[in-house]
Amino acid sequence: MEKEKSLMNRSVNRRSLLKTGALAGGAVAIGAGLASTATSAFADESKSRVTKGDIAILTFLSALEQVEADLWIQYAELGGATNQGLSPIDIPFKTGLAPDYITGLLVLDGDMPQYIVDNTDDEISHHRFLNNYLQSKGAKSIDLSSFAILPPSQVSGVPQNGRLTNLKQLTIDTSWWTRYRSDSANPDLGGTFENAVPDLAKGQHPAIPLSDADLGMDGAGNISNHLQAIANTAGFHFAFIEQGGSSLYPALAQKVTDVEVLRVLLSIGGSEIMHFQTWHDKAGNATNITDGNLTFPNLNIGVDPNTGATGAKVADSFQTNLIMPEPTIFLDPKLGPVSIIRPTSTAQGGAVASVASFVQDGLFLDPATGKNTGIVSVLMRLAEEADEAQRKL
Ligand SMILES: [Fe+2]
Numbered sequence: 001m002e003k004e005k006s007l008m009n010r011s012v013n014r015r016s017l018l019k020t021g022a023l024a025g026g027a028v029a030i031g032a033g034l035a036s037t038a039t040s041a042f043a044d045e046s047k048s049r050v051t052k053g054d055i056a057i058l059t060f061l062s063a064l065e066q067v068e069a070d071l072w073i074q075y076a077e078l079g080g081a082t083n084q085g086l087s088p089i090d091i092p093f094k095t096g097l098a099p100d101y102i103t104g105l106l107v108l109d110g111d112m113p114q115y116i117v118d119n120t121d122d123e124i125s126h127h128r129f130l131n132n133y134l135q136s137k138g139a140k141s142i143d144l145s146s147f148a149i150l151p152p153s154q155v156s157g158v159p160q161n162g163r164l165t166n167l168k169q170l171t172i173d174t175s176w177w178t179r180y181r182s183d184s185a186n187p188d189l190g191g192t193f194e195n196a197v198p199d200l201a202k203g204q205h206p207a208i209p210l211s212d213a214d215l216g217m218d219g220a221g222n223i224s225n226h227l228q229a230i231a232n233t234a235g236f237h238f239a240f241i242e243q244g245g246s247s248l249y250p251a252l253a254q255k256v257t258d259v260e261v262l263r264v265l266l267s268i269g270g271s272e273i274m275h276f277q278t279w280h281d282k283a284g285n286a287t288n289i290t291d292g293n294l295t296f297p298n299l300n301i302g303v304d305p306n307t308g309a310t311g312a313k314v315a316d317s318f319q320t321n322l323i324m325p326e327p328t329i330f331l332d333p334k335l336g337p338v339s340i341i342r343p344t345s346t347a348q349g350g351a352v353a354s355v356a357s358f359v360q361d362g363l364f365l366d367p368a369t370g371k372n373t374g375i376v377s378v379l380m381r382l383a384e385e386a387d388e389a390q391r392k393l
C-alpha cells in the first residue's frame, strides 16, 4: 500500500513533465481532422471522432498488452501445450519445455497447458491489433521491447533473450478472491479485501521453474512440493493478471469518445473477463500444500486463512466454487446489490492503478540491481495520459 501511495505521488509530480511534452513513446501523434476511413453502413456513425484522449487510451492499452504478452509467452514456453491447435496468431517459439512443471499445472486442471497457450496468443493479438488500429488512425504504434532486459528461466531450451517481465520474484495480491465473493463491499466504495493465499502477498515467490534444478520427479513419479508450489503460484498469478484487465478496460471505456474505439475496448475487455473467469475457477484447485514459507490454505473448510476466524460468512468468502461475481453494492448502496465487475473507477482500476499493481507484483524487478527497469516510468507516463482522457460529447 505504501509503495502504491508513493508511486501515485510520483505520478502526480510527473504531470508537469507531461505538460511540457516530455512524453516518451509517442502517444500524441494524431493530427486534427484525421478523417475516418470507416465504412460503417450507418453514415452518421461513420464520422470518426477519435480524440487525442482516445489515442492515449489505445496507446497505453497496447503497451500493457505487450507486457501481458511477454509474461504469457514465458508461461507458454515452460507450461504451454505443445499441440496448440490452429490459431491465426503464430507462436514462434517452443512451448511446454518443462513437462514436470506441466505435471504441477495439470493438478489445477487437465486443460491448463491449452488454456496457457490460448491466453498467450490472445495477448499477442491484443497488442498487435491495438498497434494496427493506432496506425490505421494515423497514430504511432508502441513497442517497449527496448526494456526487454530481464533474464528468463534457465530451464533447458528456453531462449535466453531478455524479457520485459520477471516471473521469479512475485508478490501476489490474491484479494480479488474475496473481492468477487463479497456481497457488501466494493473497492470503488472504499471496500478492502482479504487475501486467499496470505503468504503470496508477502515475500517473493517464483511462478516458473528457475532452472532444471527445480524440475525432476521422485521414484513414484511425483513432483516435489516446491515445484507444485510454483505451479500453484502460477495459477493464482494468472487470475491476478486477468482480473486487472477485467477492470482496466471498463474503467478506460468510460473516458472514450469515439464509438468505434469504445467498441474496441468493450470487445477486448470482454476477452480479459473470460480469461479471468477461467483462471479464477482453476486457482481453486490448487492443492493444500506448504513449501518453506508458502502455504496454500484449504479454502473449503470455513476458516479464514488470514485470521483463523470461522462461521458462515467466512465460508462464503473463501469457498472455491463461488466464482461468479457475487452481487454487491455498486454506485449507491440504496440501489441494491448487483453482480458486476469491480473495481471500474479510475482510482482503483484505471491505467495508473493497473501499472502500480503490476509494479507491486514485482513484474519489473531487475535481479541485477534490485530495482525496477525503466519500463515503469514509461508505462506510468502513458497511464497518466490515458487516465487523463475525457469523454467529449
Ligand atoms: Fe489482453
Ligand SMILES: [Fe+2]
Residues within 6 Å of the ligand: 068, 123, 241, 242, 245, 272, 275
Ligand atoms: Fe489478458
